[in-house]
Structure formats: structure tokens, C-alpha cells
Amino acid sequence: MPKDNGIGASLKRREDVRFLTGTGNYTDDISVHRQLYVHFLRSDVANGTINGIDTAAASAMSGVVRIFTGADFEGVGSIPCGWQVTDRHGEVMKEPAHPVLAQGKVRHVGDPIAAVVANSLEEARNAAEAIDLDIHELPAAVDMRKALEEGAPLVHDELGDNLCYDWGFVEENREAVDEAIKNAAHVTTLELVNNRLVANPMEPRVAVGDFNRATGDSTLYTTSQNPHVIRLLMGAFVLGIPEHKLRVVAPDVGGGFGTKIFHYAEEAFCTFAAKALNRPVKWTASRSEAFMSDAHGRDHVTKIELALDADNNFVALRTATLANMGAYLSTFAPSVPTWLHGTLMAGNYKTPLIYVNVKAVFTNTVPVDAYRGAGRPEATYQLERVVDKAARELGVDPVALRRQNFITEFPYATPVAVEYDTGDYNATMDTLETMIDRDGFAARRAASEAKGKLRGLGINCYIEACGIAPSNLVGQLGARAGLYESATVRVNATGGLVVMTGSHSHGQGHETVFPQVIAEMIGLDESMVEIVHGDTANSPMGMGTYGSRSLAVGGSAMVRATEKIINKTKKIAAHLMEAAEADIELKDGQFSVAGTDKSVAWGDVCLAAYVPHNYPLEDIEPGLEETAFYDPSNFTYPAGAYSCEVEVDPETGKVTIESFAAADDFGNVVNPMIVEGQVHGGLGQGIGQALLENCAYDENGQLLSASYMDYAMPRASDLPLFKVDHSNGTPCTHNPLGVKGCGEAGAIGSPPAVVNAVVDALQSAGKNVLHIDMPLTPARVWDAMNG
């Protein structure tokens, strides 16, 4: 029988009630008394010199309070980058300044030039149209290959070229990899594009800055996945506000998917302007503004070569990637194509020699940074596509080829510097093959062919790394932050608990899941536990939620703090029952003395801590509140096997997903319902990438896809029902819950499954198509078939 409480229960989400009744509190729902509105005038050219900004007429217009330009931000810090990559020549990456408002040059369509603050949004917009801009448009660097050519237009003149870094990993392996590839029995080569995407959380970004002149305190309400990180980056590096005078609140946040990790210029602007004007200043992005200012994702161009011996064992892997950084370095952008990508290139396979080269390129486009999976989807896509192609070239079953090369012994140290703690790749593949009735595929293909359609089956594996850590290691790799998490557990006098976590929920369900863990540990009903997050004023310094880290890192911090609470309550219980502390047991919310019938309830012990009349005051302090910071000793490594079955209409090239199955190993699972929901969502985004989504620029750097009219978001009718399984969990060995993280898996594992399936369908019709770049629109598929 399923559990109805604690770890393993599919508890319904408590946060749902407010979201279902329209009583959530998203940032745009916040209006501060006397607030002003800001509208940003943004560049409509990709590259240009600002010769002049005449704001005189606009400033005189109705309702305008003040118009800010880049000149107002001289002396204010640059928007910082949180990760410094050192390249294969020992050079640190090039790191250009990123002003809050453009200074001297505009570098992408959407780059903010001026900010009009007015009494109403309409007045701000109208005045922005009256600003007289004199911008000299320059040729733009858009295509990455061309941007690296001699004489290409420069994104940042002072850098001399558009190369941010030239990273090699593992550099010491390079010659050995080259040699192995030269001598291999078979080499499969594939060139591919990992298409540029826009994360598109349904809630656009919003910032409300407020300032209290009496106290000197600044407050920023913002749509962030990590309010403490924003407080640190903006306070310390941009505006020079010490953390105790700056509060950052990220209330209900309508989805993030990575793009709400980063510190953005609009946040700094609203905080700065609120102080300058002594009035609250609010900004709400329109969707088209979001398309040209939210950090984009992916955008890699890759050549991958897989070398095999005569027995089809993988012997070496070499990849070369161009990674788009856009016009400025967003918060974690340099880490995505390097440490979040190169370290995963072993995948699920025991390839002994691997070399990864990544050239990061500045272009006159919106900055590119982490988007759901961040580097790991790019690694998985190229690897699982090249393995599939190798199987086709060698005439072997693609699943058999994978199984033959699976890592089967753990812990396993890969040649790309990471150590997988646990996993069972054959188990997830076995489950997958059962889920999809692989034996019945031939009959299904025949049925499709009978009605004039092609049918294809794509199967692949994935591995990801979650909960990136430990801090001292990531520091060596260039992170300018720690990657621990924190929790304060406060027990009230009547026994209820409040957990203040540095993690942040923007759809993941922390408010439901975290209490399940504490309920299990103490033996209480989960309704006794409340979760507080999203406000730097009431939670300890935390790093927030991304990279599927909340439960593995934030949950572990909560477990550690709760363990401290339990240790202290045992001391109190021992005192109350006049027993030795070592004999105290805690079960179902009752303390008992082993081997006796003595017991005292949880609530009585908590009350004693706050009304310490009969209490060991000489040994322990009154009160019951503990904080823990947890810094993991390793990443976690979720893995699995995915399958996609498609029908292709040969007349039109249209691809229809007939079925999709995912067999995942997430380690232990706290709330299966929520885990399945996370996988569904990831699959939706991954299939969206494979079939529909593409962020397109023309050769002049004009953004062609800047609304839902021209960026194809997956709709309900584009996606199937999913089959998902997480029964093969191999618990993580180095965190107290044995959890691995499930937020990104779906988006990582699904794109290659779709492409593998479509190639399989086309091959079944005798078409010599070995690859099609995503998204697999009808036009691209038709062209591939008829090209």
C-alpha cells in the first residue's frame, strides 16, 4: 500500500491551493505604494556606436519623472560573471564589461540604452518613443564561425577578437586521443548543431526596487531562482550595497528553467533608481522583451568523432565545439560549455580516452547561459547521436552497442575527471525495453506503412551531474561562488517546525516535499512542518535552486539541521525522563527510554526547551533552533534510458510522436508524483527542442523569433502521454537522503531519442539520411528526404 506521509508518499501539493484559486503572490502581483514604472528603450540594431541620446523632448512629456542613460551608471559596477574559465593555453577567459545601460556601444538587439521612469507605464512607453537616438549601425558578428575569422566585426573592440576562451579537456589526453582515433578500426564522425533556445518560463521577468530613506535599506522584489545570489552579486559587485542593507525577495516565481538564475541589468536598475528617486520603481517584461533580454540557452556547433576497435568497443572520443556566449558573459555562461559539458562526455560508457575542445565565441546576440540541463543536454545529444550513427554504420543493434560499452562497475572514475558513485545502466535499459514492447515494433511499423506513413524507433541513454560541488573543487574550476546549501530548522514551543531554506521553489514543490523528509525523521505528520523560502530577510545565505540540486543539497542541509535538533531534543528528553541520553529513542513523535515503558511526547520536549523550568540549563541552552550548511562531497549522477517512437508523413515531412518512454535512476525518491511531473516537464521541453523550438537570428543580428507567433512553443496537441519509470533507483552514496535529482533529466535525455527515431524512420524508407539538425520541422525532414 502506498504511504500517505513521509518519504515515498505521493502527497498532493499544499502550494496548489493558492495557485488554483488565484491567490499566489507573483512579483508582478506586488505593487508598492507610490511606485513608478520603468520602460527600457532597447537597441533595435545588433551592433552600433551610440553617437548621441537626446532625451530633452521625452523628459518634458506628461508623467515622466526621469530618464536614465548609461552616463548615469558611470562609477557603478559591471554586471558580474560568476565563473572564470582558464583556457588550454593557461590564459583566463576574456571578460568584457557589462554596463547596466549601454555605454558607447550597443551589442545586441534588446541591449538597454535608456530607461524612462514615469508615473504610469503608458507614459513611460510614450516618452521612450520620443527619445532621439543617434546610433551608427555597424556590421554584426552573428554566425560563430564567421565571428572567429580574421577581420570579423568585433563585439567588444577592446578584446581584439571574438574568442572568449579556447578550452581543452583533458589537455594531457589530447595526443593520446588523436593517436587512438588515427589507429582505430572504425571512426564515426558527426557534425551537428544544438539549436539555440529560449527558456520561456510562463511568468516574464519582473523587478520592483524600493528604498527606505529613513533606514537606508534597499529592497528588491524579483523573479529569481536564488535571491541570496542576486543580493550578493548586485550588492557587492554592481551597486555597492552591503548585504545587511539590501533585502532580495523572490516570492512565487512562475517557472525558471535556469533563465532566472542570473543577475540581470533590470534588477540593478530598479534598485538603483528607487534610491535615486526615493520612490519604488517597477519593471515588468513583456514577452517580446523577454525574448530579447532573458539569457538564451544551448547554441553549440559541434564535430564529434567516436573511435571503435574491431570488436566495437569504444576506444576514444574527440569533440570540438563552438559555444555561443552572446554579447556579454551572463552569470554562469562560461561554465556551461566547459565544466557542465566536458565532464559528462563519457556518458554511460567506458570510453578510455576523451578529449573535448570548446571555443566560446562572443556574438552580437542576447547572452547565452544555463537552460534546463545546461551543458549536459549538449553532451548527451552529440554522444547519443554519434553512438546511434556508429551502430548504423556498423550494422549492429544500437541498444546492443550501448550495452556492450556500458560502465557496469561503480564507483567509476571517467577520463573526464568525475567519479560516478552508483548506477545500473542495464537495469534502466531492461525496464525501458519492456515498457516500449520493443519486440512489437516491427508490427507497428508495418501498420504505419500500410497507411502510407514511416515509423521509427529511437533509443538512447543519458547521464547527468546534479548538485554541483564541493565548493573547494568548483573554486579550482573557476566558480566564484560556493555551492553549498543552508537550512535553519526552528521548532516552536508547541512542537511545530518551520524550515527556512536557501533553496527556492518555482514549481518544484519544496513546500510539500521538504516537510515529508522531516515528518519521516521525527515521526510527525507532515502538516506540522512549514517551509519558508525566497526572502533573504528570513533565511540563511543559500545558493538557490538550479541544476537539480534542491533535495540533494538543500534537502541534505535540512536533514543535517534536523539531526542537530533531534540530538538536542534527546538530551532534553533524557533529562525529563531521568535517563541516559544514549538510551533515548525517537519514534512516531515520542521519546522513549530503551527497554522501559517511559516516554515523553515531542511536544512536551519542545515546550520544555522554551519553558525551561525542568531543564538541563547547565549543559544546553534553552530554545530549539539549528542551522546547517551542507557542502556535498561529489556530484550526483542520475541516469537512464529513453525511447521515442515516431510516425513521419513522407508527403509533408511532419513528425508525430506516437509514444515516449523514460526509465530513470534518480536514487531514492521522496514524492513519486512530483518526480514524475518533473520528468514530464523535462520531456516536454526536450521534445520541443527536437521538433519545434528555434531561436533564430538573421545575418544582421535581427532576432527573428521574438514572440509566440514565431517561436514555436510546444502545445498540448504536440505532445503525447508519457510512460515514465523510476523503479531502478541506485541511491546516491554520499548524501544523507540517497537522492540524485530529477529536474533536468527529461530535457537531457529526450532530444537524441527523437532525432534517432526520425532518422530510423527515414532509413526504413531507404533514404540515406544519417542526421538532421534540430528542430525537425516538416520542411527540414522533407528536405532531408528529398534533398
Place this chain on the structure above:
Amino acid sequence: MTKVTMTVNGASVSGEAAGNTLLVEFLREELRLTGTHVGCDTSQCGACSVHVDGKLVKSCTMFAAEADGTDVITIEGEAAEDGTLSTVQQAFQDHHGLQCGFCTPGMVMAATALLKENPKPSEAEVRHYLEGNICRCTGYHNIVKSIMAASGQNVEPMAAE
């Protein structure tokens, strides 16, 4: 500015609206009914869906002045007086039909309208009806399941495993 009067969630309300004020702006800014959300600027996402005189309407496609004299139901008007969730709302909670919650008000309003028109929709009919509502979190699986469950149909075969 003109005075606009309408019934919202059963109560008569009036307020000042400029000629170009959208219904969604009137609901959110003037009436402070912030459950109706704005997710795009091209009438594609459906986060602002409400019912006007019993019909499903994207409130970004209608001026407040056009809604003068109409009967408007927003997400805040869906649960019972005592807070009991509507059948559709309850099904969304029971089947995990929401994650971040931002598209959810529009989804609930769309689903409620669908079931009024078509009390026992097929899976394909549900997906087709949701064409104007975008969700980025759920992959739609559990939204479809929630709506099918709210219609009283057996959703056991749609279990994830």
C-alpha cells in the same frame, strides 16, 4: 477615462478605464484581482483566460470598456464561498496538473469552459481545446489527465507508469 461597470465573480463593480485599457489590466490593476496573469503580448499563451457572459475569453483581447455590462468570472470566482475547490480545481490538485502555477488560472478557466461545452471529451479533444493555452512546466500530461478526471472519466490508463 470612462466609467466601466460589470459583474465580476457575482459582485457588481465599477471603475475608471481609459479607452485602450485591456480587460486584463482592469482586472489586475483596478480591481486588484491578480489571479489572472499576463504571459505574452500576442494573445497566444492563455494565462489571462476568463469567462465573459459564459464564454471563454482571453482578457488581453478585450478592452475593459467592451466588457461594460457583462458578467465576468475570473479564477478567484471558481471556488465555493467556503473555499471548497471546484471539480476542475480539485482535479488539478489531485493529479498534479500544475507546477509553477502561472498558467494555471487560464488552464482552469479553459478546462471549465471545455467541460461545459463537452462534458466527456476525448484526450484528443482536450489537447485540441487547449491550443490557446501554453504551459511550460508539465508537458501537459497531467493537465490532460486532470481534465479527463474532472469529467468523471477513468484516468487509470493515463497513469504515468
